[in-house]
Amino acid sequence: MYKGIAASRGIGIGKAFVVKEKTDTTVYREKKIPDTEVDNEITRFTKAVEATDIYYDQVAEKSKDVLSESEQQVFQAYKLVLKDPIFKDMVTGSIRDELLCAEGAVIKSVELTKSMFLALNDEYMRQRADDIDNVGKQILISLTGSQSTDLSMLTEDSIIIAEDLTPADTVSMNRKFVKGFAVEKGGETSHTAIIARTMEIPALVGCGDKIRDISHGDTLIIDGQEGILIAKPTPDELKNYLEKQKQYLEELEKIKALKNEPGRTLDGKNVHLVGNIAKPEEAKEVLEKGGDGIGLFRTEFLYLNRKELPSEEDQFKAYKEVAEVMKDRPCIIRTLDIGGDKQSALINMPKEDNPFMGYRAIRICLKEKEMFKTQLRAILRASAYGNLKIMFPMISCLEELRAAKEILNEAKAELDEKNIPYNRDIQVGIMIEIPSAAMAADILAQEADFFSIGTNDLCQYTLAVDRMNENISSLYNPLNIGVLRLIKRVIDCAHEFGIMVGMCGEMASNPEYTSLLLGLGLDEFSMVPASIPHVKQAVRNTTYDDAVNLAEEILSVNESDKIKTILRGKLNAH
Amino acid sequence: MLTKTFVLQCPVGLHARPASILISEAEKFKSDISIKYNSKEVSLKSIIGVMTLGIKTNESFELIVQGEDEEQAMARLEIFFNEEIKDL
Numbered sequence: 001m002y003k004g005i006a007a008s009r010g011i012g013i014g015k016a017f018v019v020k021e022k023t024d025t026t027v028y029r030e031k032k033i034p035d036t037e038v039d040n041e042i043t044r045f046t047k048a049v050e051a052t053d054i055y056y057d058q059v060a061e062k063s064k065d066v067l068s069e070s071e072q073q074v075f076q077a078y079k080l081v082l083k084d085p086i087f088k089d090m091v092t093g094s095i096r097d098e099l100l101c102a103e104g105a106v107i108k109s110v111e112l113t114k115s116m117f118l119a120l121n122d123e124y125m126r127q128r129a130d131d132i133d134n135v136g137k138q139i140l141i142s143l144t145g146s147q148s149t150d151l152s153m154l155t156e157d158s159i160i161i162a163e164d165l166t167p168a169d170t171v172s173m174n175r176k177f178v179k180g181f182a183v184e185k186g187g188e189t190s191h192t193a194i195i196a197r198t199m200e201i202p203a204l205v206g207c208g209d210k211i212r213d214i215s216h217g218d219t220l221i222i223d224g225q226e227g228i229l230i231a232k233p234t235p236d237e238l239k240n241y242l243e244k245q246k247q248y249l250e251e252l253e254k255i256k257a258l259k260n261e262p263g264r265t266l267d268g269k270n271v272h273l274v275g276n277i278a279k280p281e282e283a284k285e286v287l288e289k290g291g292d293g294i295g296l297f298r299t300e301f302l303y304l305n306r307k308e309l310p311s312e313e314d315q316f317k318a319y320k321e322v323a324e325v326m327k328d329r330p331c332i333i334r335t336l337d338i339g340g341d342k343q344s345a346l347i348n349m350p351k352e353d354n355p356f357m358g359y360r361a362i363r364i365c366l367k368e369k370e371m372f373k374t375q376l377r378a379i380l381r382a383s384a385y386g387n388l389k390i391m392f393p394m395i396s397c398l399e400e401l402r403a404a405k406e407i408l409n410e411a412k413a414e415l416d417e418k419n420i421p422y423n424r425d426i427q428v429g430i431m432i433e434i435p436s437a438a439m440a441a442d443i444l445a446q447e448a449d450f451f452s453i454g455t456n457d458l459c460q461y462t463l464a465v466d467r468m469n470e471n472i473s474s475l476y477n478p479l480n481i482g483v484l485r486l487i488k489r490v491i492d493c494a495h496e497f498g499i500m501v502g503m504c505g506e507m508a509s510n511p512e513y514t515s516l517l518l519g520l521g522l523d524e525f526s527m528v529p530a531s532i533p534h535v536k537q538a539v540r541n542t543t544y545d546d547a548v549n550l551a552e553e554i555l556s557v558n559e560s561d562k563i564k565t566i567l568r569g570k571l572n573a574h
Numbered sequence: 575m576l577t578k579t580f581v582l583q584c585p586v587g588l589h590a591r592p593a594s595i596l597i598s599e600a601e602k603f604k605s606d607i608s609i610k611y612n613s614k615e616v617s618l619k620s621i622i623g624v625m626t627l628g629i630k631t632n633e634s635f636e637l638i639v640q641g642e643d644e645e646q647a648m649a650r651l652e653i654f655f656n657e658e659i660k661d662l
Binding site: 073076077080081084085086087113116117119120121122124125128131132304306307344345 | 583585586587589590591594597616617619620621622623625626628630631657660661
């Protein structure tokens, strides 16, 4: 059995299709040529570059139906690298001066170029080393005349085993027969992982080189839920997994069919299932997935990648568009949450050692008052066209909420002066994502109309864990008993003062946590639209009473590790 | 020969997309165009050279243009670095 990072759900069964570099390049590495052959080798290299160039054009053409525009741009970048004068000089230099054969010169130059990228102190640039590798491999394929493993030739249900898949591989493969991927490299957001999720087939990434033991044609089972790969399964394992696969597919059909059903527990408690969006056009997706509204409309897109601050008119149009799509369904618009990992060239944000604890979100807005007021006026004006609510991010104390509301009142007065209509009773809520706000929830609940718990930041601040830091990412656990107690406190305080409490962090989108959160009393779950049907299914599978009992049981556990086991146990019992 | 100092204003740094567009713009001129940063100078013909300079957002660098159409080239790239790059 092999383990990897579970990157895409589902269970796949098929024959191993091992993508190998057919050329064993080590024989070329040091291969020398007589100096009479120098010109000939350079010509071979030039021709291989031309052939590769044509190959990329063909793949780019084929990719139009399958890849997004930004993914297609990969091929343009490959072509620039291919024809890069520095790279060309390195290769021809190695042929001429070191008398390496063309293949050896390409291998050496690729390694040199990769090391230039790897030397940069920038994760993005380091990942570009893989691009250089891809281009180098393609040139070698042309040079040696070997075919790259052709994934369009699949003829039976297959699970692809590879070091990694390039966009060219995923474009050319015959999708009818691809039942899963398992690759050595990559993380949850690598190309292979994204393609697998788009194709709705299971995938494991980051499996390491252990999977090289797998032979072409071995029967494989891939479980994209548990992150495991079984080679040459026993008849029992196979039978077991065929059953699991059948269940999974039936489940998936059922889940998709839930679109028009309400998010209601078996004993009739209604739960709001709503979407997180980052652009107006995503509102339609929420409706398509059967969402009841929008729990988080991020407004940063208006402020990023542009030359000047967005005008009131531009913002008004964007908010109005969403209001009109959602009609009377509620839509919570979060005011600007910039800073932290999201920088904008438009706002003066000095470099900080610790941006997550720095000048960000409401802290910037309270200082850049006119900018903030422009956004508030735009939201107010759009509130005449639908059911909009306003939410302030990163509130840490009552004074900040009051200061923000004060500016909102000024914005209202300005609209009144001009007789511009807006919803006078627009609700104003806050994100609860700072532990101090969670502890002071009873105070804040008396002056806010609703809460939305942002679990990503609340976890990171409560646990003092940066989950991007690989050394400690295992400590990032939303089921930590301290985090759960804070969540419970926030929900209880909200209900004590009769206000609605939702959650818009990733925790809300994971069906494993649904009954626990329901049992804690959460009123609204806000998540990426694609997760809505899965969470709806989880809501519809439980009774509210059971959920409350589960929450009580879990809150009495002392060790955070055990909580996961209990949750898993409940889930499998259904 | 013309030289001019700029500050990198694209939000993500000189990544693949801005670098690709810069190189295709530079290609349209006959002049030799290069970028100097941290006392290292590279030709704008090479995406590998430009990207591995590792210029970060808000850092300054020098643009050097030499050739018969140097004025037009500098004028064009000024617009690129002062305006267009902010949207990339």
